[in-house]
Amino acid sequence: xxxxxxxxxxxxxxxxxxxxxxxxxxxxxxxxxxxxxxxxxxxxxxxxxxxxxxxxxxxxxxxxxxxxxxxxxxxxxxxxxxxxxxxxxxxxxxxxxxxxxxxxxxxxxxxxxxxxxxxxxxxxxxxxxxxxxxxxxxxxxxxxxxxxxxxxxxxxxxxxxxxxxxxxxxxxxxxxx
Numbered sequence: 633x634x635x636x637x638x639x640x641x642x643x644x645x646x647x648x649x650x651x652x653x654x655x656x657x658x659x660x661x662x663x664x665x666x667x668x669x670x671x672x673x674x675x676x677x678x679x680x681x682x683x684x685x686x687x688x689x690x691x692x693x694x695x696x697x698x699x700x701x702x703x704x705x706x707x708x709x710x711x712x713x714x715x716x717x718x719x720x721x722x723x724x725x726x727x728x729x730x731x732x733x734x735x736x737x738x739x740x741x742x743x744x745x746x747x748x749x750x751x752x753x754x755x756x757x758x759x760x761x762x763x764x765x766x767x768x769x770x771x772x773x774x775x776x777x778x779x780x781x782x783x784x785x786x787x788x789x790x791x792x793x794x795x796x797x798x799x800x801x802x803x804x805x806x807x808x809x
Contacts, residue, residue: 638662638685638756644731644780652766652773659762664754671733671747671755678735678743680757684728687753691732691745692722693792695799723795724788725750734781736760 639645639653639660648656662685665671671682674693696718703711723745726732735743737760767774 639683641685641729642683642731643729644777644784647776648773652770655766655770656758656763657756659766660756660758662754662756664752665749667749667751667753669749669753671749672743673746674743676743678733678741678760680733680759681731681736681763682733682747683756683758684726684730684732685754685756686728687749687755688751689726689732689753689755690722690748690750691724691726691788692720692748693745695719695721695796720746721795721799723792731781731784734785737764737778737781 637650637653637657639657645653645656660683665687671689672678696716699715699717701713701715703713732747733743735741741760767777
């Protein structure tokens, strides 16, 4: 019995020919990770696109806030310093069938979030260079993929913005808007 191509379960790949999906799958590698594993960190160079085959992955950003601290030792002496407080903000939890690390396809190829497995996970790792080469040879597949990718990017931007606004309100209320 022939094994089903894992890419056929990805909505972003819907409508692509079986030959195109097979060509993409030949370039990919499936990797397994345990809960707690970090797949990549915000700011890393993006060279691969990921597809979640099974498990769960959280995407987060690191929020940095500068706080002025003053240490009064005597009436004449005040020591001031700026302290940076970092808070991880999870803005999306991915489920099987979702694509992430799309920054590998778009300059400057820098990852915009951290991806952490919250369960035992299997991901399909697609080298961006190979995917781009395939889309140059099969432009229709590339067009469909990039249109769907734009939808994913827009959705994640909305989610991230909503989460940041929610966090802002929790921390500061209306006073600093």
